Amino acid sequence: MKPLSCVLSGEKVEIVEIRGGRGLVTKLLNMGFYPGVKIAVVSNNGYGPLIVAKKEIRLGLGFGMAQKIFVKE
Amino acid sequence: MKKKIKIALAGNPNSGKTTVFNNLTGARQHVGNWPGVTVEKKEGSFFYEGREFDIIDLPGIYSLTSHSLDEKVARDFLLEEKPDVVVVIIDASNLERNLYLAVQLLELEVNLVLSLNMIDLVKKKGMKIDMEELSRVMNIPVIETIANKGKGMDELKAAIKSSCNQEKAVTFKIDYNNDIEKEVEKLSQVLKEKKILENYSRRWLVLKLLEQDENILEKVKKLEDKDEVTNKITETITKLEKHFGYDLETAIVQRRYAFLRGLVKECCTHVVGIKERKEITDKIDQIVTNKFLGIPIFLGLMWASFQLVFTLGSPLADLIDAFFGWVGEIISLGLTALSAPGWISSLLVDGIIGGVGSVLVFLPNILLLFLIISVLEGSGYMARAAFIMDRVMHAMGLHGKSFIPMMLGFGCNIPGIMAARTLESEKDRILTILVNPLMSCAARLPIYTLFAGVFFARHQGLVVFSLYFMGIVLAIVVARIFKSIFFKQEIAPLIMELPPYRLPQVKSVLIHMWEKGSLFLKKAGTIIFAGVIIIWVLASLPPGVEYAAKESLIGKLGSLIAPLFSLAGFGTWQAAVSLLFGIVAKEIVVGTLGTLYGVEGIGLKSVILQQFTPLSAYAFMAMSLIYVPCIAAIATIKKETNWKWTALAVGYSLILGWIVAVLIYQIGSLFI
Ligand SMILES: Nc1nc2c(ncn2[C@@H]2O[C@H](COP(=O)(O)OP(=O)(O)OP(=O)(O)O)[C@@H](O)[C@H]2O)c(=O)[nH]1
Numbered sequence: 236m237k238p239l240s241c242v243l244s245g246e247k248v249e250i251v252e253i254r255g256g257r258g259l260v261t262k263l264l265n266m267g268f269y270p271g272v273k274i275a276v277v278s279n280n281g282y283g284p285l286i287v288a289k290k291e292i293r294l295g296l297g298f299g300m301a302q303k304i305f306v307k308e
Numbered sequence: 309m310k311k312k313i314k315i316a317l318a319g320n321p322n323s324g325k326t327t328v329f330n331n332l333t334g335a336r337q338h339v340g341n342w343p344g345v346t347v348e349k350k351e352g353s354f355f356y357e358g359r360e361f362d363i364i365d366l367p368g369i370y371s372l373t374s375h376s377l378d379e380k381v382a383r384d385f386l387l388e389e390k391p392d393v394v395v396v397i398i399d400a401s402n403l404e405r406n407l408y409l410a411v412q413l414l415e416l417e418v419n420l421v422l423s424l425n426m427i428d429l430v431k432k433k434g435m436k437i438d439m440e441e442l443s444r445v446m447n448i449p450v451i452e453t454i455a456n457k458g459k460g461m462d463e464l465k466a467a468i469k470s471s472c473n474q475e476k477a478v479t480f481k482i483d484y485n486n487d488i489e490k491e492v493e494k495l496s497q498v499l500k501e502k503k504i505l506e507n508y509s510r511r512w513l514v515l516k517l518l519e520q521d522e523n524i525l526e527k528v529k530k531l532e533d534k535d536e537v538t539n540k541i542t543e544t545i546t547k548l549e550k551h552f553g554y555d556l557e558t559a560i561v562q563r564r565y566a567f568l569r570g571l572v573k574e575c576c577t578h579v580v581g582i583k584e585r586k587e588i589t590d591k592i593d594q595i596v597t598n599k600f601l602g603i604p605i606f607l608g609l610m611w612a613s614f615q616l617v618f619t620l621g622s623p624l625a626d627l628i629d630a631f632f633g634w635v636g637e638i639i640s641l642g643l644t645a646l647s648a649p650g651w652i653s654s655l656l657v658d659g660i661i662g663g664v665g666s667v668l669v670f671l672p673n674i675l676l677l678f679l680i681i682s683v684l685e686g687s688g689y690m691a692r693a694a695f696i697m698d699r700v701m702h703a704m705g706l707h708g709k710s711f712i713p714m715m716l717g718f719g720c721n722i723p724g725i726m727a728a729r730t731l732e733s734e735k736d737r738i739l740t741i742l743v744n745p746l747m748s749c750a751a752r753l754p755i756y757t758l759f760a761g762v763f764f765a766r767h768q769g770l771v772v773f774s775l776y777f778m779g780i781v782l783a784i785v786v787a788r789i790f791k792s793i794f795f796k797q798e799i800a801p802l803i804m805e806l807p808p809y810r811l812p813q814v815k816s817v818l819i820h821m822w823e824k825g826s827l828f829l830k831k832a833g834t835i836i837f838a839g840v841i842i843i844w845v846l847a848s849l850p851p852g853v854e855y856a857a858k859e860s861l862i863g864k865l866g867s868l869i870a871p872l873f874s875l876a877g878f879g880t881w882q883a884a885v886s887l888l889f890g891i892v893a894k895e896i897v898v899g900t901l902g903t904l905y906g907v908e909g910i911g912l913k914s915v916i917l918q919q920f921t922p923l924s925a926y927a928f929m930a931m932s933l934i935y936v937p938c939i940a941a942i943a944t945i946k947k948e949t950n951w952k953w954t955a956l957a958v959g960y961s962l963i964l965g966w967i968v969a970v971l972i973y974q975i976g977s978l979f980i
Pocket residue numbers: 319320321322323324325326327328338339340341342343344345346347366367368369425426427428429453454455456457686810
């Protein structure tokens with residue numbers, strides 16, 4: 236398990252756990268990003284926000300948020 | 309009498325709700341390709357087969373739990389106002405996530421009509437959706453639409469009509485599996501016995517309580533004998549979480565989505581097998597959001613925009629200017645020939661043509677500015693700009709999403725201030741509102757165009773770009789300072805959907821441009837006109853005084869404040885009153901100068917050339933950019949916050965404007 240912020244561009248991972256404030260977790264869950272979902276990291280430059288993809292959805296995620304989302308290969 | 313029928317439009321952000329609304333009602337509400345365009349509810353109506361339907365466009369939501377003000381507006385409306393029919397606008401190219409909301413509305417037991425919008429995109433992807441199957445499983449009418457082409461609207465109206473005649477018969481239920489269902493059943497019984505919140509569907513209520521929706525929990529906590537219920541809920545949650553080994557909310561969301569995955573699989577077929585090709589949107593994003601290229605591309609786009617506004621706009625503006633000059637001359641010649649009293653000629657030529665005309669001249673520039681903004685909004689770049697700036701904004705105490713209100717502020721600060729509603733944290737929202745007036749709106753463009761045209765003719769685009777850029781930098785600095793004084797906590801991190809890029813439609817871009825252009829003309833005919841007349845009257849009084857002389861009322865008024873600005877290099881009474889009246893509407897700054905200076909055919913430009921130096925002109929432009937938001941913006945800040953923040957917004961901008969103008973002039977004087 237590692238934070239999403241460490242995943243390189245182009246890799247595909249599965250969400251395991253989302254930590255952080257309740258409101259934001261709820262928001263992500265309802266947007267379709269919940270444990271068990273497979274996502275692809277479209278871009279991650281190592282300090283700024285990331286773009287992740289779940290099928291047609293492209294989500295911009297602040298780096299701080301990405302540090303709180305834990306994923307596995 | 310038949311009662312009016314109330315229809316609500318709900319759906320995910322950016323699914324095309326407002327486009328449908330505009331189609332149905334003939335309205336021209338703002339449409340754009342990013343999530344969060346609509347932030348307040350908008351009402352309209354349409355007639356269909358002899359009946360009137362009231363229809364309400366709502367902000368986009370992902371679920372019935374709200375996280376920001378705009379989402380709260382939508383949620384509250386759906387929960388409390390009980391519309392007769394809710395039309396869920398679905399982005400059919402993203403079926404699963406869009407149906408997620410629809411399913412929750414079904415759980416709430418509202419009358420639904422599903423509009424499968426963006427069917428064109430589905431076809432393009434080589435997919436086919438089995439509408440009959442979808443309609444059968446969910447037990448609601450399903451209509452295919454392509455809102456931006458106006459397709460499917462009659463069918464939609466027909467479906468709405470027949471749906472509101474129907475009795476609600478809920479036969480749709482997601483099976484959340486035995487473990488959860490058993491507890492839902494038990495809790496439902498408790499709520500039933502206690503008669504708790506009976507105006508909502510009970511099953512929905514229980515699920516929301518198990519998801520720990522704060523708003524609903526709040527409602528329960530307000531009830532009198534709530535203890536048994538709240539204890540029961542906590543008990544159930546603990547029990548189920550122990551069973552799952554993780555939190556219940558996640559489990560509920562997972563099962564809802566699992567159901568939808570099955571449904572989508574059943575209803576969707578790939579007509580043509582598509583290889584896993586890289587989406588064009590991702591390709592563009594690779595360049596546009598690149599860590600080295602992102603910000604330079606953004607600045608480059610901005611710079612190119614100003615070049616366009618000026619290189620194309622200014623020659624046209626000059627033509628209009630020449631036209632007004634000519635009309636003015638004819639009128640004064642004509643009036644002299646008719647030996648009309650001097651004041652009539654002065655009112656027409658100095659006041660109306662000099663004042664209002666000098667503002668109207670800039671119509672081409674303003675149209676071009678809105679053309680560019682509208683292309684940016686339609687393309688999908690708006691959300692990317694926020695994304696790129698997230699890092700910078702974060703460092704300065706703002707939120708990436710705050711950048712969208714800032715960009716909108718380039719058109720007009722009022723929608724910019726409203727757009728801050730999409731920020732999840734109240735403190736981020738207030739901060740974003742406070743700095744929004746520093747974004748240079750279109751009303752300030754005439755000031756820059758006039759002064760930059762006179763003093764920096766060869767580098768107009770660059771000079772104006774520098775002012776816009778100064779606005780952004782100051783906003784960021786001011787935000788940083790306010791953040792450290794008023795809002796010390798952490799910034800909520802960015803979570804924002806990036807919509808696919810779209811080619812903006814020529815027709816809708818032109819309509820949008822024209823809308824804004826006609827608003828400007830309307831403003832010229834009303835508030836600017838009135839302002840100019842008042843200035844003309846004050847400049848002609850007391851009786852017998854020479855028009856626009858220092859001894860006139862307005863001259864005396866201006867002379868009172870003018871000394872304040874001598875350190876900034878524009879201590880003339882005319883400049884002082886123009887700033888004063890500019891608070892009413894920023895266009896009046898130019899209108900005032902036109903009324904006061906445009907005397908006897910010498911022309912506004914040549915007078916300005918004598919009264920200002922390039923340096924003091926630049927300081928004056930900076931002052932006009934920064935000092936005090938216009939009255940309408942002040943009122944909007946008040947509406948969206950409170951008096952305290954409004955006073956701060958007015959106060960800091962006035963002081964900051966003065967300081968910056970003085971610094972520019974004083975430091976500049978050392979070098980020139
Ligand atoms: N291709 C395609 N684009 C559409 C269709 N309907 C709307 N759009 C585009 O989708 C974008 C979003 O439209 P809006 O009407 O602003 O969406 P909205 O749901 O009101 O969005 P919010 O107010 O942000 O929640 C715009 O760029 C529209 O031109 C459609 O049927 N097909």
